[in-house]
Amino acid sequence: MSDPFLSIQNVRKSYGDVTVVKDFSLAVEQGEFVSFLGPSGCGKTTMLRIVAGFEEPSAGNVMIGGQDVTGLRPNQRNIGMVFQSYALFPNMTVAQNVGFGLKVAGVPKAEAAARVDEMLNLISLPQLGDRYPYQLSGGQQQRVALARAMAGKPQVLLLDEPLSALDAKVRVSLRDEIRAIQKAAGITTIFVTHDQEEALSMSDRIVVMHGGMAEQVGTPFEIYNRPTTKFVAGFVGTLNMLDGTVTDPATGAVRIGDDNVVMKQSLNGAKAGDTLSLALRPEAISLGKQPGRDASIGGTISEVSFLGSVIRVRVGLGKDAVSLDTFNNPAAPPPRVGEKTEISFSSADLLVLH
Amino acid sequence: MRRLWPWLALAVGLIYFILPLLGMTEFSLKMRRGVYSFDAYAKVLADPRFQETFTFSVVMALATILFGVLLVVPTAYWVRLKLPRLRPYIEFVTLLPLVIPAIVIVFGYIRLYNTSSWLPLTGSAMGTNILLIFGYATLSLPYMYRAVDTGLRTIDVATLTEAAQSLGAGWVTILARVILPNVLVAVLSGAFVTFAIVLGEFTMAALLNRPAFGPYMQLLGANRAYEPAALAVIAFAITWGCMALIQIVSRFAPKAPVNPH
Incomplete structure (x- = not known):
C-alpha cells in the first residue's frame, strides 16, 4: 500500500492545562475529500489550523506528500485555505484576489492572467473579474475565495466551515459546486463542518470528532449506518436510543420492553443480565408487522404529530420510546394516542453502542 | 423657545471662533492705508526666509510622516494580531506626548544626545534634523496611532493575515499589499494631522535651533504688524486644507465586503 498523501500522526494540542486535540492520527489519500465533523469546541478547527500551520502542535507530526511540514510556516506549506468569513482582500478586485498567490509566487504576468481566467471560469464568474468583494453576494464571495485558494495549485485544500455563513439555498448549491470542482481538480481536501448533512453529502470519508479526539472515521454510509459510539450515533442523524437487557448471550437474545429480540451483532462479551445501549x-x-422485518416489539402510541405528507409517531416501549415517520395515507386515518401497536424492524439494523 | 437655545448656543460658538479669525483676516488685508490689499501676503510669500523655513518644515513633515507610518503601522498591526493584551499599555504610551510638554521631551533629547554623549546627534545639522523628526513623530503619536488603530479595527486583521499567509505571503508582503492598502485612509488622516502639527510646531525646532516654520512665525510676530496676521491666515488655510484632504480621501476607503456574521 502506498504512503498516504497527508498524514497526521499522534497530534496533541494543549493551551496550558487544557488539551483541545488529543492524540489525533489520520491518513488521507491523494484527491480524497475528508470532513472533520463535530460540535463546537470538539477541536476540529484547531486540527485544521495545525495542518495549515497557524497553530503549532504540542506533540506529533503533519506530513504532506512525504515531507514533514510540522515546523514549516503557513506560507511555506503550499496549502490553500477557504475561511468561513471569506477573507477576500477588500482593496483588490476579484481578479486581483484570485491572482494574489500567483503574484506572491512570482508567476509571470501572462501565465498568471491565464490562470486567473481559468479559475474564474471554473467558478462560473468570468464576468466579475473587475468587481470588488463588497459588490458580490456571500455565495459569490465564497466562490472567489475558493478560486483564490486553488489558483496556486496547492497540495492540500483546507475548508474551514465555508458554507456556515450562507443562506440555506446557496449552501446546498455551493456544496455541490465545491465537491464538483474538488473532484475535477483531484485536490486533497479537508473540510471542517458542524453540519452533518454537508459532511454526509460531500465527503469520501468523515472524521467525527468529540472532546479533541477522532471518535469514528469512516465513509458517510458507515458513519450513518454503523456508528460505533453513542456520541456518533446521537450526533449524526436522528436516532432512537434503547436499553436492552441480555437474556441469552449464546443466542444473542436481548429483552427490549416486554419482548425479546435476537441480535445479529456481537454483544461485545456481555453476560446475561447486562444492560446494552442499543440504537435504531x-x-x-x-x-x-412488515414482511422482511424479523424483529417486532409491542408498545403503546404515546404521541402523534400530523406533518402533512408525513405522520410522526412516538411509541412507548416500557421505559423507552421510539419515534418513526409514516407516510400520510388519505384512505387510512392516523393512529390514535393510547392505541396498542407493534413496531417491526430488521434486527440487523439494531446497533449496539459502546 | 425650545428651538431658540440651540441656535443661540451655535451663534455664540460661531462668534467665539470665527470673529477673531475674521478680525485677523481683515487686519492682514489693511497693510495699504485706506484700502484692502494682499500686500502683507505678497510680502510674506516673497520673503526668502518664509520659503526656506516653509520648505524645511514641509520636508520635515514628510520625513516625520514616513517615519511615523513605518513605526506605527507595524506596531499597531502586531499589537492587534499577536499582543492584544498589551493594547491598553501601548495606548497609554502613545498618549504620553499629550501630558508631557514638548519642552520636557526636547530637553531630554538634548541631554541624551548632546555632543558629549555616546550618540552625539546634536553635533551635526543632519543629526539634529533626525532628532527633530523623532520629536515630531513623538508629538504626533497620539493622533497617528489612534488613526491607524481605528483603521485596523474596520478590517478582520487576523483572518486577512492568515488568508495571505496561506497564499504564500510573508510578513512584508502582508503589511505592504494587504494591511496598509486597507488602512491607507486612516494612515492619511494621521499623516495630515502630523503635517499640520509639524508645520506649526515651535518649541522643539526653536530649542534645537532648526530653521523651521514655527520659529519663523514667532520671529515675524515679534517684529512686524500686518505680516504675522497674513502668516497666521496662511497657516490656518494649510491646516484646514489638511482637514479637507482627510475628508476627501476618506471617501476612497476600500469598502468592507458583506459581513457574514
Whole structure:
C-alpha cells in the first residue's frame, strides 16, 4: 500500500492545562475529500489550523506528500485555505484576489492572467473579474475565495466551515459546486463542518470528532449506518436510543420492553443480565408487522404529530420510546394516542453502542 | 423657545471662533492705508526666509510622516494580531506626548544626545534634523496611532493575515499589499494631522535651533504688524486644507465586503 498523501500522526494540542486535540492520527489519500465533523469546541478547527500551520502542535507530526511540514510556516506549506468569513482582500478586485498567490509566487504576468481566467471560469464568474468583494453576494464571495485558494495549485485544500455563513439555498448549491470542482481538480481536501448533512453529502470519508479526539472515521454510509459510539450515533442523524437487557448471550437474545429480540451483532462479551445501549434509526422502523422485518416489539402510541405528507409517531416501549415517520395515507386515518401497536424492524439494523 | 437655545448656543460658538479669525483676516488685508490689499501676503510669500523655513518644515513633515507610518503601522498591526493584551499599555504610551510638554521631551533629547554623549546627534545639522523628526513623530503619536488603530479595527486583521499567509505571503508582503492598502485612509488622516502639527510646531525646532516654520512665525510676530496676521491666515488655510484632504480621501476607503456574521 502506498504512503498516504497527508498524514497526521499522534497530534496533541494543549493551551496550558487544557488539551483541545488529543492524540489525533489520520491518513488521507491523494484527491480524497475528508470532513472533520463535530460540535463546537470538539477541536476540529484547531486540527485544521495545525495542518495549515497557524497553530503549532504540542506533540506529533503533519506530513504532506512525504515531507514533514510540522515546523514549516503557513506560507511555506503550499496549502490553500477557504475561511468561513471569506477573507477576500477588500482593496483588490476579484481578479486581483484570485491572482494574489500567483503574484506572491512570482508567476509571470501572462501565465498568471491565464490562470486567473481559468479559475474564474471554473467558478462560473468570468464576468466579475473587475468587481470588488463588497459588490458580490456571500455565495459569490465564497466562490472567489475558493478560486483564490486553488489558483496556486496547492497540495492540500483546507475548508474551514465555508458554507456556515450562507443562506440555506446557496449552501446546498455551493456544496455541490465545491465537491464538483474538488473532484475535477483531484485536490486533497479537508473540510471542517458542524453540519452533518454537508459532511454526509460531500465527503469520501468523515472524521467525527468529540472532546479533541477522532471518535469514528469512516465513509458517510458507515458513519450513518454503523456508528460505533453513542456520541456518533446521537450526533449524526436522528436516532432512537434503547436499553436492552441480555437474556441469552449464546443466542444473542436481548429483552427490549416486554419482548425479546435476537441480535445479529456481537454483544461485545456481555453476560446475561447486562444492560446494552442499543440504537435504531427512525427509517428502520415500521408501524405494525412488515414482511422482511424479523424483529417486532409491542408498545403503546404515546404521541402523534400530523406533518402533512408525513405522520410522526412516538411509541412507548416500557421505559423507552421510539419515534418513526409514516407516510400520510388519505384512505387510512392516523393512529390514535393510547392505541396498542407493534413496531417491526430488521434486527440487523439494531446497533449496539459502546 | 425650545428651538431658540440651540441656535443661540451655535451663534455664540460661531462668534467665539470665527470673529477673531475674521478680525485677523481683515487686519492682514489693511497693510495699504485706506484700502484692502494682499500686500502683507505678497510680502510674506516673497520673503526668502518664509520659503526656506516653509520648505524645511514641509520636508520635515514628510520625513516625520514616513517615519511615523513605518513605526506605527507595524506596531499597531502586531499589537492587534499577536499582543492584544498589551493594547491598553501601548495606548497609554502613545498618549504620553499629550501630558508631557514638548519642552520636557526636547530637553531630554538634548541631554541624551548632546555632543558629549555616546550618540552625539546634536553635533551635526543632519543629526539634529533626525532628532527633530523623532520629536515630531513623538508629538504626533497620539493622533497617528489612534488613526491607524481605528483603521485596523474596520478590517478582520487576523483572518486577512492568515488568508495571505496561506497564499504564500510573508510578513512584508502582508503589511505592504494587504494591511496598509486597507488602512491607507486612516494612515492619511494621521499623516495630515502630523503635517499640520509639524508645520506649526515651535518649541522643539526653536530649542534645537532648526530653521523651521514655527520659529519663523514667532520671529515675524515679534517684529512686524500686518505680516504675522497674513502668516497666521496662511497657516490656518494649510491646516484646514489638511482637514479637507482627510475628508476627501476618506471617501476612497476600500469598502468592507458583506459581513457574514
